[in-house]
Amino acid sequence: MVAIKLLVSCLALAAQGVHSCALESRQTSADFLTIGDDGPADPETLGFAINHLSLIVRNLTASQHFYSKVLGMRHIFTAQLSPSYSVTYMGHAQGGRNGTGYQTGQEMLRDKNNAAGLLELQYLSDSQDEGMTATTVRPNTFSHIGLIVPDLEKAQARMEKFGAKITKRIGQSAENITSVENALGFGPSATTNQTERKLLVKGQQLVGFAQLLTVEDPDGNMIEVQQHVPPPGVA
Structure with missing residues (x-):
């Protein structure tokens, strides 16, 4: 801490x-x-916001269980668009950051397009695609999902309690953890230069990566878990 x-x-x-x-x-x-020094955003983009991330899943039940029971997301809706294809939305209540108030699925659906950090799960039950691999297996254009928690050590204990796959514990370096290196874009298939890979791991240390927690969802997507830090002057 x-x-x-x-x-x-x-x-x-x-x-x-x-x-x-x-x-x-x-x-x-x-x-x-390098601190950003962009000027004001184009006024025409006023109100733009990232609303959701979409994942293709192999087992909808397993994915819903992980994101709901382990990470606390709520099932907003599932649209069964064909006998074999569905789209499911999940999210944390109160617009994206879990609070003390309870919201029904209907209320969360009402607020869907005013929320942030939602998750869309796309599932094709009869998919024949055997070549789909997670970024922890081989680097691709997707790296990881970032999760903020109020107490990182308690979050790690929760992952252990639910049997989640922890790939890097708090205080552990990412060096020689191939799945984490892959998700960060510098695994063995990206570079065979061991010296360069060690330097890249050290570079991650500069931004405190060793103090983070990483876990995998049922499809092998990496979840990077960070400690919430209140703004200055806020307890």
């Missing part, structure tokens, strides 16, 4: 133009970080 707070402090200092800070018990230059 201390290392996570140090990471956030480092990024905050970098935003203020301070170019060094203590991270993971050593001095680390923040020169690697």
Whole structure:
């Protein structure tokens, strides 16, 4: 937890133009970080927002169970578009960040196009495609899903309780964890240069990757779990 707070402090200092800070018990230059300096977005894009991510799944029941029972997402609806093809939407209540209030599926459907972080599961029960592989098996254009939690250590314990596949624990380096390296785009099939791969893992350390948790869903998609950090001045 201390290392996570140090990471956030480092990024905050970098935003203020301070170019060094203590991270993971050593001095680390923040020169690697380029802070965005874009001007205002085109006014015509006012109101644009990422609403959902869509995954093709092999087993709808297993995927729904994982995202619902393990990660706390709610089933909003399933549209059975043919006898063998369905589209399912899931999401966290209260517009994308689970709160204390309960929302029915009908209420979440009502708010669907005003929410963020929704998940769409596309399922073809009689699919003949045997070549579909997750990014943890072979790098592709999809890397991972990012999940924010209020307590990272409790989240790791929850993953253990439900038997989720944990691929990298809190405090563990990604080095030699092929599935994680694949998901990050520098696995063995992307580069056979071991020296380069070690340097890339060290580069991930600069942004505190060792302090994150990674798990896989039933299809092998990587979920990167990070600690929620309140904005400055908010308890």
